[in-house]
Amino acid sequence: MSEGEAKTVASDERASFSWISALRDAGFLALFTLGLSFPILAFRTRQDLWHGLVLDPRWDLVATVVAIAFFGRLSWLVVGGRVSRNVQSFATQVGEVLAPLQNYKGTFRLVGLIWLIAYPFLAVLIAGPGGALKWIDNFGIQILIYVMLGWGLNIVVGLAGLLDLGYVAFYAVGAYSTALLSTYFGLSFWICLPLAGIFAAFWGILLGFPVLRLRGDYLAIVTLAFGEIIRLVLINWVELTNGAAGISGIPRPTFFGLPFNASDEGFAAFFGLEFTPLHRLFFLFYLILALALLTNWVTIRLRRLPIGRAWEALREDDIACRSLGIDTVTTKLTAFSIGAMFGGIAGAFFAARLGFISPKSFEFMESAVILSIVVLGGMGSQVGVAIAAVAMIGGTELLRELGWLKSIFGAGFDPTQYRMLLFGMAMVGMMVWRPRGLISKREPSLVLHEKRAIGGDLVKEGQG
């Protein structure tokens, strides 16, 4: 664009901006906020000594909120357009800069893998043995569990286009089968791990049969209900699952039979090392890393097999699939059960890692978090899901580190309470700037001449 043109655009912008309409707009929002905050914020209810209901008016709070809405909206109208455009163009630029990196994928994969393998050692090196516990456990292992869950759900939602709001049910099936098998029958973690995957896959098929006739919203609602049913059964079947109190004393995973403890038969003694709790964390970190990479490897392989292409074709157009003789029920069931299997394996790891599980870990919120990771990452994109998991789970873990904010906002301020706000903001930001997720391009599974990524606008999200 030449300079003259740029000037015209700028002056046009100034001309189109009118203070009166901006004030009207902001005033309307302020009025709207007043209407909204009146029933929620204006009165706080409490019980007095005689158990009577007392309403404490909080008009100052309402006034503050309305003022924030008014001036916030006004300042957004004044400068927001520019900010939004800048962010938009920045996001596009980032996308463009990242796009040619596709060519160096092999290098990136190698560097990423080396970094992941070196991560626990780096943590110890930088934060010291005591400080590293948190970095390996809260950041490393916790994030990798969600990466694995995200990749597992990505098969169902991203590839096959089946909206599953109850994925956590399979996570629960895996965790509880490990907990029950190891506490009731004394099976070792290494036997429970594949069994948990098989059980979860079995439950995936069992759930799949009745619900896969449904599409879109109906499928989503029924999977949501299934997730809740599993959780309620776990709470109420007290004889088997110990109800809401959960199951404790789940044996910790061993290193091929060597427990991670200070005893003479322990891992440390066997290898002649000094005992430290870091050994177990290192082991858990590499274990979940291996499991997550296995999920990734299997998904990438399956995508290039007929079954994976059938999943994506199903997401694109299930009627066309049927006209080509693809059995859509079997295809959906395989997606459901393989996704469930990885969820189950992650659940087994979760149970063995903590040694304690309760139905509280498998609430709907978990399903929502995993689904938002998949959606945020870009449905079907393995890298996008991993980045989203790091950002979302790492971000919420980082909130714990913000204790110093108490000195600003007062002792009652708890940054971890704002976890969901972070998720909400990420979702809104995504809707505005990258509506198809961080990585919206689809890579073809088969190439004749030259590999070219397919723009997200052509790729369908699936209807059920």
Added chain:
Amino acid sequence: MGQAAMNTGVGPALEPILRVEHLTMRFGGLLAVNDLSFDVARGQITALIGPNGAGKTTVFNCITGFYKPTSGRVALMSGGPQSDPAIAALTDSPGRSQRVGRGGVYLLERMADSEIAAQAKVARTFQNIRLFTGMTVLENLIVAQHNWLNHASGYSVLGLVGAKSFREAEAKAVEIAVAWLDCIGLKGRADDPAGALPYGDQRRLEIVRAMCTGPVLLCLDEPAAGLNPRESAELNELLLSIRDGNGTSLLLIEHDMSVVMEISDHIVVLEYGKKISDGTPDYIKNDPKVIAAYLGVEDEEVDEAEAEIEG
């Protein structure tokens, strides 16, 4: 009116691959297809024409299993001529298909859509193109070969470990796909997303995608809709090459008379869910009933008809 009297203009030597008998499809109070019977000749192009709303697509959906007909029989005879007693015996049994020699008899009204495509080998295209727009042209043609490829991948087990037999099968599938792409001149665009192709190319890609399933009968729902004259001519060429080169029988719904009259061997005309004429293009062109259905009838005939109803 008898069946024989209708079949004017079609030689007696014609041997059917698909026999539709007394097909009726009712949606609540609406009778979309009413006691329709016709044959699709083996190795020929049969066109199904009629004014809008005549029930052509409903017939298609019944044949390809997307609708379950209210009553009637839709028998596919693949491989070669099948005897009437064999079809009757299968109809009386609870079975859906019976293998005879290299081919077999399939009662399509008893089968589901994907089974019809996979077992009876009846492929179809859609009025509104249904390509996998986010997948490449090549991927579209590979997905069409899903069933035998999935089998070759050992239901993913052999494929997962990268077995040689699967790699060879996949190379074969790509070879088939590329041959078809060559046929419609899209080989150079094999790695482009199907949704990015021009409309006419999408139409032809959908047809060759259906051909990649290896069908004995190909059903095309308005393949020339929205094509310009040059693209229509290319389509004619493609359909004739499918008929002659692959020995596939074709059944097509079409409004474009330049396509219908030029390539059809046999035409069936529907109006209000009933067959009003059946014969060669020349016969159909001159059939007064067809002319009346397409151009409307003279005033005096309307008067006659009203008199008939009142009387």
